[in-house]
Each structure stands twice: as structure tokens, then as C-alpha cells.
Amino acid sequence: MRSSRFALSLTLVCALPLAGCLTTPPPHERALINNELCTQELHKGDLVRAEVYCDLGLEFSPQYADLWANKGIIALSAGRTEDAKKHFIKALRYNQEQLQAYQNLGYIYLQEGAYGKAHDNFRRALKVNPDNLDTRYNLALTLMKMKKLEAAKKELRTLLAVNPSLAAAHHTLGVIAYEEGQYEDAIESIAQATSLTPDAPEMWHDLGTALLEVARFPEAREAFANCVQLDPKATSCINNLALAQRKAALTDAGMKELRDTQQAENSAPALFMLARQYREKGLLAEEESTYKKCVKLDAKFAPCHFGLFQLFQDADKHEHAQVACKNFMKYATAEEFPTEYQSCEKYLSNATF
Numbered sequence: 001m002r003s004s005r006f007a008l009s010l011t012l013v014c015a016l017p018l019a020g021c022l023t024t025p026p027p028h029e030r031a032l033i034n035n036e037l038c039t040q041e042l043h044k045g046d047l048v049r050a051e052v053y054c055d056l057g058l059e060f061s062p063q064y065a066d067l068w069a070n071k072g073i074i075a076l077s078a079g080r081t082e083d084a085k086k087h088f089i090k091a092l093r094y095n096q097e098q099l100q101a102y103q104n105l106g107y108i109y110l111q112e113g114a115y116g117k118a119h120d121n122f123r124r125a126l127k128v129n130p131d132n133l134d135t136r137y138n139l140a141l142t143l144m145k146m147k148k149l150e151a152a153k154k155e156l157r158t159l160l161a162v163n164p165s166l167a168a169a170h171h172t173l174g175v176i177a178y179e180e181g182q183y184e185d186a187i188e189s190i191a192q193a194t195s196l197t198p199d200a201p202e203m204w205h206d207l208g209t210a211l212l213e214v215a216r217f218p219e220a221r222e223a224f225a226n227c228v229q230l231d232p233k234a235t236s237c238i239n240n241l242a243l244a245q246r247k248a249a250l251t252d253a254g255m256k257e258l259r260d261t262q263q264a265e266n267s268a269p270a271l272f273m274l275a276r277q278y279r280e281k282g283l284l285a286e287e288e289s290t291y292k293k294c295v296k297l298d299a300k301f302a303p304c305h306f307g308l309f310q311l312f313q314d315a316d317k318h319e320h321a322q323v324a325c326k327n328f329m330k331y332a333t334a335e336e337f338p339t340e341y342q343s344c345e346k347y348l349s350n351a352t353f
Contacts, residue, residue, distance in 0.1 A: 031061035038070050047074050065095030072104060081108055099128045103135050110142055118142045133159060137168060149176050167196035171203055178210055186210040194223075201230040205237050208244065217248035249281040268294050268301035275307055287311060295327075302332035306340045313347065322348060 027035070034057030041050035051074050057067045072087035085108060091101040106121035122139035125132060136159050143152035153176060159169045174189030190207045197203060208223030221244035227237035262274040275290035288311050294304035305328035312321035325344040334341040 025061075025063060027057075027064040027066075028060035031057040031064050031067065033057075034060070035064065035067050035070065038067070042070065042073060042077075047078055050074055063094045065091040065093075065098045065101070068094065069098055069101045069104075072101065076104060076108070084108065097128045099125055099132070102128065103132070103138075106135070106138060106142070110138060110145070113145075115142050115146045119146065131162075133163065133166070137166070137172075140169070140172060144172065144176060149180065152176060165196055167193040167200070167203070170196065171206065174210065175206065178206075178213075183210055183213045187214070187216075194226075198226075199230060201227040201234055201237065204230065205234065205240070208237070208240055212240070212244065212247075215247070215251070217244050217251055220244040221248050246283055249283055250286070266297070268298035268304060271297065272301065272303050272307065275304070279307075284311065300331045302328050302337065303340075305331065306337070306344070309344065309347075 034053045038050045038053035038057065041047075041053060051071065054067050054071045054074065057064065058071075061067070068087050068091035072084045072091060075081075075084035075087055085105065088098075088101040088105045088108075091098045092105075095101075102121045102125035106118045106125060109115070109118035109121060119139065119142045122135050122142060125135045126139065129135075136155055140152045140155035140159070143149075143155065153173060156169045156173050156176075159166055160173075170189050171193035174186045174193065177183070177186035177189060187207065187210045190203060190210060194200070194203045194207055204223045204227035208220045208227065211217075211220035211223060221241060224237045224241035224244055227234055228241055231237065259274060262270040271290050271294040275287045275294065278284075278287035278290060288308070291304045291307045291311070294301060295308070298304075305324050309321050309324035309328060312318070312324055325348055328337075329341065329344050329348075332341060
């Protein structure tokens, strides 16, 4: 398992429209008014009206950087990434301290995989406002993508020094630790993230993944179960939950003792009892393997043939189920196994399956 299995999320900062702030040359009064109206419409989610007000404001002050930044936010929100880039670059041409322009350009470049450009824009944004947590987090993600893990960790620790409750920062620190093979550190960080954001299935998935690496199977089972409860369609969590359940059962102290005892006895009744224990724990592969060892050891031991019949019937392997049923009836009697014998008779006589 590698870190590509982990889910990281960018922080989109373009959702914060700009209220007017003065630049050089000072904007016209009507430009300030229209920028405020544009901002209000952005808050409402009406991109069409927002752009009308921004464009009107630019007629009065074509060099007003905040209006260009807001036009960039409108374009980005509408999926017009190239237009957004042009507007943000124009905003920076007119005001080299335009914070949202740096932030959103960095976001676009990070999404595009242009990590060098993303890094530069996030750095410039932090020079404008070192307290901006979203920018610092996105810078950490960018550094991680650039494989500059120590620098990424430094930014994440800075974030957590300012705000220890940032689940995303804890999570990303855990992902980096996992990538470096520091599994216990990864578990500690991602567990902190899940405690802060218990409704994030991807974080439970990543916690379970790290726990599997150090064979903490019961805890991994719980983590994947939480993931599935939050997202019943999470295929990776469903598959890993089954794996963790199986590993937990196989390493359970009581199960291990029983397995060692029954295998040491090496008799058909002992193997049958072991197979039934596997069945109770949902370990179907182990159950089938044990039945097969049983009938190989004693081909006339009827209960193991019936156990194979049950497995094959449940798995819709009807040809195998018929063979197992016939073998069972060959070595069993209706008086000794009345219920099982009747089940096989009914199965074999039913031609509709």
C-alpha cells in the first residue's frame, strides 16, 4: 500500500469575494459601489448579475484590481479556468499585493499540476498575509507534491501551532508519515484528524490503511467499518473491512489456540469443529480449506461433505454442491443426520436451480 491510496483535499479560497479596497490609482466612487454590488451577488451565487456589476465598475475604473480579482472568481466558479487566470494576472498587474489573486492562481496551478507556479503564488500570498491558513495549507500540499516533504511538514506544523484543531493538517502530516514508512506516526496524526472530523470517510479509510501496516487488525476493522457506515459505496473501505475482519479473526488469541489444538489433533472431527469455528467468524476460505483437509484425511466423514455442500450452495456453485451432497448421502444415514439428509434430498430433487 502506498500513499496514492490516501485522499487529500485542496482548500478553495475563491469562495470569498472581495469587498472593495483602495489601490493606486484610487478607484472611482461608482467603481467602489459596483464592486460591492458584485460582491453581494457573488455571495448569493448569481454569477451573471455579479459579472454585470463588475464590468460596469470597470468602465469607471479599468485599473481597479479588486474588480479584476472578482471577475477571476466569477470565471473560476463558472469553470472558465483560462479566463480566470487572465483576470487574476491582470489584478496583480494593477496591485501586486492582491491577496485573492495570488491564492486563486496558486489553486489553479496546483490543480493543473504546475507545482512550481503554484508554490510561487502561495508564497507571495503569504508575504501579503502570513496569517492566511488556507494559503499555508495549500502551500504544504504543493510542497508535498514536489516531494519536498520536510518543507511540507514545517508548514503543516506551523498551521497546527496556530490552530491545533485543523483536521486536514493532521491528516496530511499522517499521509506524509505513511509515505516515509513511519506508520505509528501516521496512525497518531490521522487518528487525531478523525477525532476532529469524525464524519469524513476518507480519513477513516486512511487510518485503517495505516493500522493494517502494523497488524492492528481489530482497530483497522473499526476504522473501515466507520468509513462504510459514512459511505456505503466506498469500495476500498468495503474490501479492506473484509480483509481486516479476516485478519482480526485469524490472529485472535482464542482462535489461534483452537486452530493449533485442532490441527495438532489432526482428526476428521477436530477439523470439522475448526471449520465450523471459521464459519462463525465469516472466514469462508479457511472454512472450505479445512473441510477439504478433513475429507482428504477421512473421505467417509459425512459432516465435512455436508459442510462443503453448504458452502457451495451459498456461493451458487451448484455442480460442486451436488457432488458434496451425493458424497454426504453416500456416507451418512437419515437416522444419524435427519435434518441434513433431508436438506440434501430436497436439493438434489429440485431441478429448478
